[in-house]
Amino acid sequence: MTATTSEAATGELLLDCAGLNAGYGGAVVCRDLDIQVRAGEVVALIGANGAGKSTTMLTVAGEIAPLGGTVSVFGSADRAPLATRARRGLSYVTEERSVIMGLTTADNLKLAGVSVDAVCGIFPELRPLLTRQAGLLSGGEQQMLTLARALAREPRLLLADELSLGLAPQIVARLLGVVRSAADERGVGALLVEQHVRQVLKVADRVYVMRRGRVIAEGTSAEIAADLESVQRAYLSTATD
Template structure:
């Protein structure tokens, strides 16, 4: 990733929320090809709201979202067709369908998903609802990455998962970025995310209160955790 690369996805003075009530205000962030940007913050900080708005699942209440340099107000399905990948906080598997069929309904080839996550091959005939939480998250991530998205938005991949599975998922995101994708990762587990990220920003009460290189955040992690991540925000 080069700092000279223009952002694929960018938010300028973004305000977002529900029923015209903003809980995210004046957020500036961008994602460039080949990098992982992690958004950290306590519960209620506005992380998921920001991700939903960037994806087109929620309309922005103010500011601007730019996709490949152009302003966009497109809905989620249009952004996905244009090269956006999304792994939501709620695991997006269809429980009654097999792993194979879940992969088939994704935007990329099944074979590519299995190349990225060969662990899924032995599970192809199993109903997705019978998978463990980690296996379901691998399935969701494999399906999104198989399409080789220009930008992947991933929300709380590590939620409720064993450290070994979290490490596997983080490695997959790093590999996707190394192939040229931009990744915007929302996480509460700062240390695991920072280990694979290039840049980080911290949201608190709906505003960016810190941003900088991931290595700087890692060096200063105790202060960041104490100052920004220790308590719940009200947003």
């Protein structure tokens, strides 16, 4: 299954992985990945646990170096680290919530260098929680804080690894809806690793399906949704790299 052209496909190319091999200590986990994200486009990366999705994200973010192929971010094919890519306009939300539990919500924002008004404009739910310690927030509130902090930096490209981990469906829908709004209203490009497949298909423009470190299918969300049962059978048939 190959992707068809979506409305977002005419936007600036923000991320272009070509023949990417990724892994650790010289051992290849992901092979021959061709992944693109354009401005204003939400792209989902789905697959079973162990398929190589997080390894892909770490490589795209600049946390680990490619073992082959290229990762071009904002038109530059280099091996810049995450800090450099962040200064150029990349925000990365990792699988682990990155709030500092002993600080208040407001102090977490201050430490990140983002304004309260910007964050509460994204998630108004956070305003009554500004004086509360982050460790006392619910899991959903912590993830709102994490995502709002990333988007308040006004990135051009957002990488988010498992926003929905351990969260109720209504919170997942809220988080993914904010990502969709950032793409539509501000032209942010987003690459999302997501286990809530049906939820992410509602907001994504395109989807890449991974199994054993390779992309085994790609298409628009409508194409993947129309053949979802066979796609899920394919990637769930083997959960290891």
